[in-house]
Structure formats: structure tokens, C-alpha cells
Amino acid sequence: MKHRYGLIAILFIIILFVQSASSYVYGETSPEDTQAILQKTLSIVEIDHEIKRISEQQTQLAKQHETLSAQLLQQEKEIHIQQDRAGAVVRSYYTGERDSLLMTVLGARSFKDLFVLYDYYQIIIGKDQAVLDKYQTRYNELQHTSDRIRQTSMELTQMKTNLENQRTRVALLQKEVDKQITASxxxxxxxxxxxxxxxxxxxxxxxxxxxxxKALASAMQNLPDFVQKQNGAISTTGTTYTIRIAQDELNTFLRSQNEIFNDFAFTFDSNKITASGKRDQLQLSIEGHYTVENEPQNSIRFHVDRLVFNQLELPDTTRNMLEKEFDLGFYPQKILSFVKATDVSTDEGVLEVKLAISF
Structure with a gap:
């Protein structure tokens, strides 16, 4: 099967070259026009996948919203019952019923009667507390469910907007492709x-x-250990720590983690990171940058700004999907537990992370 698709890839490249060159000679379709058509075709395919993902998420979220709404109705019934019981307890204290009970205990004629009455008093007070605690629990559950319903409602609205936007985007791209095909x-x-x-x-x-x-995400999990073993990778000035990783060191590390990186290399430029390589019929180029993130935890997060597959740039939907599916960041607190990242930058050949002591 892999051999079959390898042949498809080769044929694809040959057809692209021959068709583009011959068309350009006869003044019909230039290589750039053909490239643009294929670029849009790949974008349409990927945005169609994104539409499918959004539709599936929308369906799941709608079911969740329905379930939460049913839970809310049940919780509202239960809290009314607990509210009545809690109200009765509060009234008993307000009207002095529990005071008279306490006076009865204190008026016992013997130590034996005192202990028996006190035990009854403790049981009654304990039940009162249990009723109030149960009411508080039900109330908190009701509030939590209400908050989740509001959240899912907002997410459903956002998903509907995203879905409409992506469908409009695909329709426009398809219209452009159809027009270019006709003119070819x-x-x-x-x-x-x-x-x-x-x-x-x-x-x-x-x-x-x-x-x-996937290989990059797996390797990044082991990066903290690698940094700790590198002489001079961590330096300190007062309460500020700095981690410096040279691109050659990172590439050596990656190749030690997985042979897939033997033909793949990272380069660091001013506020830009490029990872590119070629293997068999596949050419891949990833451009991105790092940012410091504090939610859900302090980390150095990698963002994919550009993704090129066999000279065809993939759309933002694919980049976002890959960012969500694979964690290419790293966590400085795995290197030094008492610090947090405050800044990250790249310059020619070097990645630098600033750390501060976390109190």
C-alpha cells in the first residue's frame, strides 16, 4: 500500500512538472497558476475536514447541553425539597425551639439523665446540620450546572459562527478553483x-x-533532562535564571530521540523558528514561534505560523488542529521546580528562556 502511494506521489510530481511546463509554453496555464490551484485544492480538502470536526463537536456539545438542562430541572426539584427542610431548621432556631431543647438538657435531674438528653440533643443538632449542608451542596450543584449550561450555550454559538465562516470560505475557494480550471x-x-x-x-x-x-511532541517531553545535562545551558544572575539552547544542540538531541530527525533540522532566527526536512517523496517545513503561557500551567508554547507540505502551504485550520493535538512546548519547572518562565526569544542560532523565582 505504501509503495502504491509512493508511486502516486512520484506521478503527481511528474504530472505537475510536465503539465505546468507544457501549458506555460502554449500560453495557457503557468506553473504559478497550477501551483495556486493545487494550493487551494489542498486548502479546500483540509477546511472540509475542519467543517466535519466542528459539526461533530457541535453535535456532542448539543447533547451535553440537553443532558445538563435535564439535570438542572431535576436539581431544581431537589433543591425545593431541601429548601423547605432547611427553612424549617432555620425557623426552629429563630423561634427558640432549639433553645428550649437545650434548657431541657441543662435542667436534667441527674448525670445519667443529662448524658441521655445531651445525646438526643446532639443527634437533633447533627441532623439539623446535615439538612443545611445538603441544601448548600444542592445549591452549589445547581449553580455549577447553570454555569456549565451558559458555557455550552456560548460555545455552541461560537461553533455555529465558525461553521458558517468555514463553509463560506470553502465556497469562495471552490469558486476560484472552478474559475481557474475553466481558464486553464x-x-x-x-x-x-x-x-x-x-x-x-x-x-x-x-x-x-x-x-x-508526534515524534517532536514525544522528544520535547525529554528536553528538560537534556538541558540539565548540558554544561552552561543554565546560567543565573541574582534571582533571574536563563536557559540557552543552541540550534545544533537541539538538532543533536532530536536525532538521539528519533531517527526520523536525521533528515530534519531546526534553525533559530530572530523571533522565528523553522523546522524543515525531506524524506523520500515528502518535504515538510514548519515555521513558528514560542510564547510564555501561564494557563493551565507555566510553559513555553510553540505556535505554528506556517506549514508547507511538498511546496504547498496548508491552511490555518490544519495548523490549529495540529497545535491542539500535539504539544510541542516544554515546561521549565521540570528543569527547575522553583522557577517560572517570564520571557522567551530566539536569535540567530539560539533559543533563550528567561526564568524568575516563583513564590
Missing amino acids: GDAAAIQKLMNELTLYWENVGIYEVKRYF
Whole structure:
């Protein structure tokens, strides 16, 4: 199966070259036009997947909203019962019923009667407290469910907007592609290229891209240990700590983690990180940057700004999906437990993280 899709990839490249070159000679479709069509085709495929993901999430969230609404109705019934019971307890204290009970205990004629009456008093007071505690618990549950319903309602509204936006986006892209195909003068050849690209991407490309991201996410889990063992990687000035990682050191580390990185390399430039490589018929380039994040915990988070597969740039929906699915960040507190990251930057060949003592 892999051999079959390897041949598809080779044929795709050959067809792209031959078709683009010949069309350009006859003044019909330039290589740039063909590239643009394929770029949009890949974007349409990926945005269609995003629409499917959003639709599935919307369905799940709608079911959750329905379940929460049913829970809220049940909790409202239960809290009315607890409210009546709690009200009766409060009234008994307000009207002095419990005071008279206490006076009865204190008026016991013997120590034996005192202990028996006190035990009864403790039981009654304990039940009163249990009623009040149960009311408080039910009230908290009711508030929590109400908050979750409000949250899911907002998320459903946002998802509906996202879905409409992505559908509009796909429709516009498809309209542009159809127009360019018609103007190409060789619609059949262009359509064949589009079909081959889609087939290769959905059966090989996306899985290969995810394979790299998965390997990176796995390697980043071991980065703190690597940094601790590097002489001079951590320096201190007063209460400020600094971690410096050279790109060559990072590449050596990655290749020690997984042989997939033998043909893959990171480069650090001013506020930009590029990771690129080529293996067999796959070319992959990832551009991004790091930021300091404090939620849900202090970390150095990697953001994918640009993702290029076989010279075709993937849309933001794919970048966002990969960011959510694979954690390419790292956590300084795994290196020094008493610090937190305050700043991160990259310059030519070096990644630098500033740390401060966390009180």
C-alpha cells in the first residue's frame, strides 16, 4: 500500500512538472497558476475536514447541553425539597425551639439523665446540620450546572459562527478553483492533478505530517533532562535564571530521540523558528514561534505560523488542529521546580528562556 502511494506521489510530481511546463509554453496555464490551484485544492480538502470536526463537536456539545438542562430541572426539584427542610431548621432556631431543647438538657435531674438528653440533643443538632449542608451542596450543584449550561450555550454559538465562516470560505475557494480550471485550457489535466493530490494527501500526506509532529511532541517531553545535562545551558544572575539552547544542540538531541530527525533540522532566527526536512517523496517545513503561557500551567508554547507540505502551504485550520493535538512546548519547572518562565526569544542560532523565582 505504501509503495502504491509512493508511486502516486512520484506521478503527481511528474504530472505537475510536465503539465505546468507544457501549458506555460502554449500560453495557457503557468506553473504559478497550477501551483495556486493545487494550493487551494489542498486548502479546500483540509477546511472540509475542519467543517466535519466542528459539526461533530457541535453535535456532542448539543447533547451535553440537553443532558445538563435535564439535570438542572431535576436539581431544581431537589433543591425545593431541601429548601423547605432547611427553612424549617432555620425557623426552629429563630423561634427558640432549639433553645428550649437545650434548657431541657441543662435542667436534667441527674448525670445519667443529662448524658441521655445531651445525646438526643446532639443527634437533633447533627441532623439539623446535615439538612443545611445538603441544601448548600444542592445549591452549589445547581449553580455549577447553570454555569456549565451558559458555557455550552456560548460555545455552541461560537461553533455555529465558525461553521458558517468555514463553509463560506470553502465556497469562495471552490469558486476560484472552478474559475481557474475553466481558464486553464486543460481542465481534465488540472482535475487529474487535483484528484491525485487529494488522494496522496488523505492517504499518506496527513499521516506523515502527524508522524513528525508526534515524534517532536514525544522528544520535547525529554528536553528538560537534556538541558540539565548540558554544561552552561543554565546560567543565573541574582534571582533571574536563563536557559540557552543552541540550534545544533537541539538538532543533536532530536536525532538521539528519533531517527526520523536525521533528515530534519531546526534553525533559530530572530523571533522565528523553522523546522524543515525531506524524506523520500515528502518535504515538510514548519515555521513558528514560542510564547510564555501561564494557563493551565507555566510553559513555553510553540505556535505554528506556517506549514508547507511538498511546496504547498496548508491552511490555518490544519495548523490549529495540529497545535491542539500535539504539544510541542516544554515546561521549565521540570528543569527547575522553583522557577517560572517570564520571557522567551530566539536569535540567530539560539533559543533563550528567561526564568524568575516563583513564590
